[in-house]
Amino acid sequence: MPIIRSAIKKVRKDxxxxxxxxxxxxxxxxxxxxxxxxxxxxDLQAAxxxxxxxxxxxxxxPNKAARLKSRLSKAVKAVTKKSSxx
Numbered sequence: 001m002p003i004i005r006s007a008i009k010k011v012r013k014d015x016x017x018x019x020x021x022x023x024x025x026x027x028x029x030x031x032x033x034x035x036x037x038x039x040x041x042x043d044l045q046a047a048x049x050x051x052x053x054x055x056x057x058x059x060x061x062p063n064k065a066a067r068l069k070s071r072l073s074k075a076v077k078a079v080t081k082k083s084s085x086x
Contacts, residue, residue: 021059028054035072039079047072 002008028050035047048069055065 024054024057024059028059032068032072036075039076041076044072044076 002011031043031047031050035043051060051065051069054060055062
């Protein structure tokens with residue numbers, strides 16, 4: 001345990017921040033999984049929004065957000081292409 005007052009405060013702040021980040025990360029992962037499974041425009045839009053917000057608050061790297069968005073849109077495009085051919 002820290003002895004210095006500022007270190008004690010930092011531990012307190014870190015605890016709050018880590019719980020907030022964990023909640024955001026869980027929500028992000030669930031939205032991305034939902035978008036992968038259902039592949040609808042509404043779920044895709046929600047996942048894109050969550051990815052952008054996560055990158056904005058430095059929860060994930062902006063390049064990772066871009067990569068995930070690209071992969072999701074590519075998967076949805078493939079599904080819509082198959083359904084339009086039928």
